[in-house]
Amino acid sequence: MSVRTVCLGRYWRPYRYTDEPVQPLPGWLAELGRAAVAQTLGGPYDPDVALVNFYDDAATMGMHQDADERGSAPVVSLSLGDACVFRFGNPHSRSRPWTDVRLESGDLFVFGGPSRLAFHGVRRILPGTGPHGLLAGRLNITLRRSRP
Ligand SMILES: O=C(O)CCC(=O)C(=O)O
Numbered sequence: 001m002s003v004r005t006v007c008l009g010r011y012w013r014p015y016r017y018t019d020e021p022v023q024p025l026p027g028w029l030a031e032l033g034r035a036a037v038a039q040t041l042g043g044p045y046d047p048d049v050a051l052v053n054f055y056d057d058a059a060t061m062g063m064h065q066d067a068d069e070r071g072s073a074p075v076v077s078l079s080l081g082d083a084c085v086f087r088f089g090n091p092h093s094r095s096r097p098w099t100d101v102r103l104e105s106g107d108l109f110v111f112g113g114p115s116r117l118a119f120h121g122v123r124r125i126l127p128g129t130g131p132h133g134l135l136a137g138r139l140n141i142t143l144r145r146s147r148p
C-alpha cells in the first residue's frame with residue numbers, strides 16, 4: 001500500500017495547495033515547529049500547513065522535492081512510530097550524492113537554507129522498531145509555510 005495523507009491547515013494535492021476545507025493546524029504543532037527552527041536554523045517560523053503521512057510496513061515514498069510552497073521557509077519533519085530509512089539527497093537531481101538516515105520515533109528533521117529543496121524520500125519502513133505499545137506503522141508530520 002502507498003502512503004496515506006491527511007492535511008491540516010490547508011489542503012495539498014500533488015502539486016499544489018488549494019482552498020478546499022480541512023481541519024485547522026493545531027497551535028501546539030505550529031509551536032513545536034517554531035521551537036525546532038529557533039533551535040536549529042534560527043529565526044521566526046509561521047507554518048500554516050501540516051501534512052500527516054501514514055506508512056504501513058510496505059509503504060515507501062519516492063525521491064521528490066517539496067517545492068509547492070511559496071517562499072523559502074524551512075520544512076520541519078516529525079517522525080513517530082516505526083523507524084524508517086530516510087534518503088536525503090541534493091537539490092539538483094534525484095541521484096547521488098545522498099545520505100541514508102535512520103529516522104526514529106520522536107526525531108525532528110529540519111530542511112532549510114541550501115537544503116530546502118533537496119530531493120528526499122523514504123526507502124523503507126523498519127517494522128517492529130517503534131516504541132512499545134504504539135500501533136504498527138510510521139507517522140510523519142511535515143510542517144510547512146505554504147503562503148509567501
Ligand atoms: O515521511 C517522511 O519522512 C518524508 C515525508 C515527505 O517527504 C513529504 O511528506 O513530502
Ligand SMILES: [Fe+2]
Binds near residue numbers: 065
Ligand atoms: Fe517531502
